[in-house]
Amino acid sequence: MKTLEWYPVYLREMLLFKRKLFKLGYLFSAMVVPVIYLVAFGLGLGRSVQTGGGTYLDFLIPGLVAMSSMNNSYSWVASALNLNRLYFKTFQIFVQAPISPFAIMIGEVLAGMTKGLFASVLIMLVGFAVSVHFRITAIFVTTLLLNCFLFACLGIVTGMLTRSHEDTSTYSNFFILPMAFFSGTFFPVDRVPLFIKWIIYIMPLTHTNILIRSARIDGQTAASLAVLLVYAAGFFAYGSHLIRRYSE
Amino acid sequence: MIQLESLTKTYGRVRAVDGVTLTMARGEVFGLLGPNGAGKTTLIKMMTTLSRPDSGSCMVGGLDVRSHAAALKRLIGVMPQENNLDRELTARENLLIYGMLHHLDDLALRVEGALSTVGLLDRSDSVVSQFSGGMQRRLLLGRALMTQPAVVFLDEPSIGLDPQIRRQMWDLIRKARMDGRTVVITTHYIEEAEVLCDRVGVMARGTLIALDTPSALRTRVGEYVVEFVDKEGRLTQQMCRSRADAQDAAEKIEDRVTIRRSNLEDVFIKLTGERLEQ
Numbered sequence: 305m306k307t308l309e310w311y312p313v314y315l316r317e318m319l320l321f322k323r324k325l326f327k328l329g330y331l332f333s334a335m336v337v338p339v340i341y342l343v344a345f346g347l348g349l350g351r352s353v354q355t356g357g358g359t360y361l362d363f364l365i366p367g368l369v370a371m372s373s374m375n376n377s378y379s380w381v382a383s384a385l386n387l388n389r390l391y392f393k394t395f396q397i398f399v400q401a402p403i404s405p406f407a408i409m410i411g412e413v414l415a416g417m418t419k420g421l422f423a424s425v426l427i428m429l430v431g432f433a434v435s436v437h438f439r440i441t442a443i444f445v446t447t448l449l450l451n452c453f454l455f456a457c458l459g460i461v462t463g464m465l466t467r468s469h470e471d472t473s474t475y476s477n478f479f480i481l482p483m484a485f486f487s488g489t490f491f492p493v494d495r496v497p498l499f500i501k502w503i504i505y506i507m508p509l510t511h512t513n514i515l516i517r518s519a520r521i522d523g524q525t526a527a528s529l530a531v532l533l534v535y536a537a538g539f540f541a542y543g544s545h546l547i548r549r550y551s552e
Numbered sequence: 553m554i555q556l557e558s559l560t561k562t563y564g565r566v567r568a569v570d571g572v573t574l575t576m577a578r579g580e581v582f583g584l585l586g587p588n589g590a591g592k593t594t595l596i597k598m599m600t601t602l603s604r605p606d607s608g609s610c611m612v613g614g615l616d617v618r619s620h621a622a623a624l625k626r627l628i629g630v631m632p633q634e635n636n637l638d639r640e641l642t643a644r645e646n647l648l649i650y651g652m653l654h655h656l657d658d659l660a661l662r663v664e665g666a667l668s669t670v671g672l673l674d675r676s677d678s679v680v681s682q683f684s685g686g687m688q689r690r691l692l693l694g695r696a697l698m699t700q701p702a703v704v705f706l707d708e709p710s711i712g713l714d715p716q717i718r719r720q721m722w723d724l725i726r727k728a729r730m731d732g733r734t735v736v737i738t739t740h741y742i743e744e745a746e747v748l749c750d751r752v753g754v755m756a757r758g759t760l761i762a763l764d765t766p767s768a769l770r771t772r773v774g775e776y777v778v779e780f781v782d783k784e785g786r787l788t789q790q791m792c793r794s795r796a797d798a799q800d801a802a803e804k805i806e807d808r809v810t811i812r813r814s815n816l817e818d819v820f821i822k823l824t825g826e827r828l829e830q
Contacts, residue, residue, distance in 0.1 A: 311652065313653075315649060315652070316638065316649045319645055319649075320638065323640050393632065393634050396602055397653065398653065400628070401654055402625040402653075402655065403653055551602070552602050552603045
């Protein structure tokens with residue numbers, strides 16, 4: 305792969321993103337769901353709840369950042385790729401260009417990560433405003449980047465596999481929505497019954513939530529990091545394979 | 553420049569392209585003529601690496617579409633039938649991204665040149681969604697030519713254009729040929745094929761049913777047509793080798809009769825029994 309072969313793929317997404325960014329609808333849609341959760345669960349229900357020695361807000365905000373990074377990295381990539389492939393046909397210009405499938409993958413994933421990080425930063429700003437204990441550590445940043453990467457790769461897989469735009473929503477309802485609620489965003493997963501716990505521990509967002517709330521790397525966080533890396537590598541490899549095998 | 557050998561592509565149970573074998577020479581304008589669903593676009597998609605052939609071989613510039621796709625992509629420019637411009641980006645941004653994808657040097661100059669060629673320099677910073685259909689087709693052609701490709705694939709280049717813009721498009725295609733490029737055009741506009749193409753391949757139901765120069769194809773089926781409306785109100789045609797033969801045939805018909813020179817649509821009807829949809 306030539307140096308920066310991925311850059312035009314990324315640049316295209318960023319130019320489109322810049323156009324959307326200054327429309328009120330984009331900022332609103334990126335923030336509305338986590339802010340509703342923050343108000344309803346954090347400032348409403350959570351005032352009377354203590355979690356692990358801190359307030360519920362201290363527990364909730366890193367989870368909302370993880371959830372928001374997942375939603376935005378995944379949805380924008382899956383949706384855009386699906387539309388570009390099936391409706392707007394703009395994906396054709398990548399396939400017919402003398403760049404490697406790997407470059408297409410990298411460009412799209414970096415674009416997805418950027419969108420995920422942008423939405424996460426918005427939630428983090430809200431976090432700083434409402435919680436005095438909210439801190440950004442090296443583990444937090446690393447986990448956030450890894451989470452954006454992982455779900456952007458999953459977005460590529462979904463965007464390449466789905467056969468209509470409606471299918472993208474179906475995938476989202478089956479995989480992303482349950483993960484948002486049951487992966488430790490809103491409550492600690494160690495309190496759930498054992499028979500559900502193993503399902504929860506299969507979900508990558510569970511491990512993101514464990515890591516993003518950790519102050520240091522220990523046995524459990526190292527295991528979570530390993531799980532996330534395996535998922536990220538798997539989704540990246542499968543996404544790259546789907547792009548390489550693309551044929552109309 | 554292009555060699556296709558028993559090229560086949562199937563979608564489910566439909567054989568979109570069925571064993572097509574043909575050769576296109578360097579610098580030739582080659583037309584693929586046929587109705588919607590004849591397999592023209594699928595053939596173009598295989599030649600431009602967008603669609604993987606099921607069987608047969610496809611070589612462009614001596615490079616196989618399967619094993620040398622990356623090198624082959626440097627030789628080609630593609631104007632698709634369906635508009636695949638980014639509507640939310642400006643004309644300049646569209647060309648800039650395309651040029652970067654194709655590793656072009658002097659990118660700013662190339663973009664200006666392409667916009668100038670298709671007469672859109674004054675609208676270069678307008679968002680494409682504000683363009684008319686004709687302007688978008690011109691931008692697609694400018695983009696296809698921007699890399700100065702050895703082979704240009706134009707899939708229905710003038711579809712939906714008004715006659716004046718269509719003729720401007722034809723001038724650009726002629727210019728590409730004069731620059732030494734091989735041009736492959738799919739069309740179901742008879743006039744377009746006759747005016748532009750050195751040779752024409754007629755396709756129907758995925759197969760190539762005839763291949764020759766437009767004049768040779770007309771000679772093959774008859775250079776003159778006797779046309780009349782029969783007693784059931786159907787337009788009926790009779791192909792004749794010469795004008796004298798056509799006049800003899802016309803004299804035997806009592807109804808109102810027209811004699812005219814044949815065109816590629818007559819060739820198509822004669823070969824397939826179908827009419828091209830305009």
